[in-house]
Amino acid sequence: MEVVSMRRADVPAVRDHAVVLGAGIAGLCTAAVLTRHFARVTLVERDQIKGRGTDGRGRKGVPQSPHIHTVLTRAAQQMEQLFPGLIDQCLTGGAVSAELGSQSRITYHGHTLPQRFAGVDGIMASRPFLEAQLRERTLQLTSLSLRDDAEVTGLVTDGTRGEAAVRGVALYPRGGEAGGEVLEADLVVDAMGRGARSGAWLEEMGYQRAPEERTRINVTYASRHFALPPDALGADRAIMIGATSSQPRGMVFAAQENGSWVMSLHSYGNHRTPVDDEEFLDFAATIAPPDVMSELRRAEPLDPIAVYRFPCGVRRRYDRLKHFPDGLLAIGDALCSVNPVYGAGISLAAREAVLLGECLAEEGAKPLARRFFSSAHDATYPSWWLSKIGDYSLLQDGFSARLLGSYFRRLMAAAASDPKTASAVLRSLSFVDSPLRLVRPRILRQMLHQPISRRPETAAK
Ligand SMILES: Cc1cc2nc3c(=O)[nH]c(=O)nc-3n(C[C@H](O)[C@H](O)[C@H](O)COP(=O)(O)OP(=O)(O)OC[C@H]3O[C@@H](n4cnc5c(N)ncnc54)[C@H](O)[C@@H]3O)c2cc1C
Numbered sequence: 001m002e003v004v005s006m007r008r009a010d011v012p013a014v015r016d017h018a019v020v021l022g023a024g025i026a027g028l029c030t031a032a033v034l035t036r037h038f039a040r041v042t043l044v045e046r047d048q049i050k051g052r053g054t055d056g057r058g059r060k061g062v063p064q065s066p067h068i069h070t071v072l073t074r075a076a077q078q079m080e081q082l083f084p085g086l087i088d089q090c091l092t093g094g095a096v097s098a099e100l101g102s103q104s105r106i107t108y109h110g111h112t113l114p115q116r117f118a119g120v121d122g123i124m125a126s127r128p129f130l131e132a133q134l135r136e137r138t139l140q141l142t143s144l145s146l147r148d149d150a151e152v153t154g155l156v157t158d159g160t161r162g163e164a165a166v167r168g169v170a171l172y173p174r175g176g177e178a179g180g181e182v183l184e185a186d187l188v189v190d191a192m193g194r195g196a197r198s199g200a201w202l203e204e205m206g207y208q209r210a211p212e213e214r215t216r217i218n219v220t221y222a223s224r225h226f227a228l229p230p231d232a233l234g235a236d237r238a239i240m241i242g243a244t245s246s247q248p249r250g251m252v253f254a255a256q257e258n259g260s261w262v263m264s265l266h267s268y269g270n271h272r273t274p275v276d277d278e279e280f281l282d283f284a285a286t287i288a289p290p291d292v293m294s295e296l297r298r299a300e301p302l303d304p305i306a307v308y309r310f311p312c313g314v315r316r317r318y319d320r321l322k323h324f325p326d327g328l329l330a331i332g333d334a335l336c337s338v339n340p341v342y343g344a345g346i347s348l349a350a351r352e353a354v355l356l357g358e359c360l361a362e363e364g365a366k367p368l369a370r371r372f373f374s375s376a377h378d379a380t381y382p383s384w385w386l387s388k389i390g391d392y393s394l395l396q397d398g399f400s401a402r403l404l405g406s407y408f409r410r411l412m413a414a415a416a417s418d419p420k421t422a423s424a425v426l427r428s429l430s431f432v433d434s435p436l437r438l439v440r441p442r443i444l445r446q447m448l449h450q451p452i453s454r455r456p457e458t459a460a461k
Helices: 025-034 073-082 086-092 127-139 198-204 277-285 290-298 345-362 368-395 399-417 419-429 435-439 441-448
Strands: 017-021 040-044 070-072 096-099 104-108 121-124 144-147 150-158 165-173 181-184 187-190 212-227 238-241 249-256 260-268 306-316 328-330
Touching: 017 025, 017 165, 025 040, 025 073, 025 127, 025 187, 025 345, 070 073, 070 345, 073 086, 073 121, 073 345, 086 121, 086 127, 096 249, 104 399, 121 249, 127 144, 150 198, 165 187, 198 328, 212 277, 212 368, 260 277, 277 290, 306 368, 328 368, 345 368, 368 399, 368 435, 399 419, 399 441, 419 435, 419 441, 435 441
Parallel strands: 017 040, 017 187, 040 144, 104 238, 187 328
Antiparallel strands: 070 121, 096 121, 150 165, 165 181, 212 260, 212 306, 238 249, 249 260
């Protein structure tokens, strides 16, 4: 279906109505925030999601659904702020909670961290389960209405080209060419994920597209769920082994809701992705420790192998645009999407939604878009850079990447031999503390004590 931007000077300005495009994690969090600031909020979603309850099935609009989605401490705190009691609701529904410092085995750059309490919690459940819990809470909000099975095809604008404001959206029933309609709104928020359309729509309205920053990563995920009890690996609830420059593949094996575990394998570059049972197990065996492999080999697979390719991290710099239409915002992956290996997307989406609420409550002198994009940029900046540095350190392409690689390897070597450094690493990589803590004198001293290895690192098993 074609994207149409409709100019409708005759559409009367509507008051107090916000429209959120996309009912993924960012869309659901944003819709919940907006119900506190607008009399009516409409959530538009291309997939059919009404009546799905909390059955936890994936859906077409979220192809990343079958892959691991851990909610880290920060994300859990932001979500609790938006939906009080949500974490208890998830745990009651069967999600697994773990303190990742002591209840998981983590290996970065070939160095295994000591298992010690670090104050980093993970809520572990499948993405469809998490989304269903959030959706259930969002749809209970009385001023919210859902338009699902509906595709947004363009914006309704008002005013001259290059100065137009957004006044609503054009909708069609999914896959249909008839039955289109206009939803008028004071604010439209694009939460349509990585494939968001705001950039193209801006151009059609005579504005500039936001400059895009990209980090080419070329990482491919292959994931599958297995029936296993939470204590299949004793007290450990997750095993994470990161890729190394000499073995650019990694894995996360993690307990999930209701007696299941997910094995998410990933590899950098153009490697063949496992497509059948045997290939999946063979690939896993190149990374996973023996106890994980023995559980995997005897566990019953619960779903087919799912593959997801993630070519690059993308950050759209709306904060840099001098001119931006009133009535439009972008949020979540539509704004900034980092390498999923770092598990930051949900934290960022929830944080941006909270910031949007704060911007709406403040009513500053500057336009909403300017204030929101500036605070969202500050919020996404640490994750963007941390993942960029992590990726560069693996790809080893060019002088600065090699330098960063050597910094990261020494940092991980220091973490493997010193529990305090390990805790600082884990807390920073999980966004509990600022990444700047990783350049504190104590940690730098620990790093200096590490022997310089010229041998290529290998992933520890
Ligand atoms: C393999 C993988 C693993 C990940 N693991 C983690 C993890 O462990 N932890 C973590 O925090 N994050 C993780 N993430 C990131 C996470 O999925 C996202 O960052 C987060 O869900 C925010 O996404 P979003 O809501 O902005 O977009 P999405 O979740 O992509 O949702 C976009 C929504 O918009 C809808 N839509 C699209 N186009 C239209 C249209 N034209 N009209 C109407 N609706 C439309 C789609 O159907 C969808 O519902 C992972 C990502 C990937 C790819």
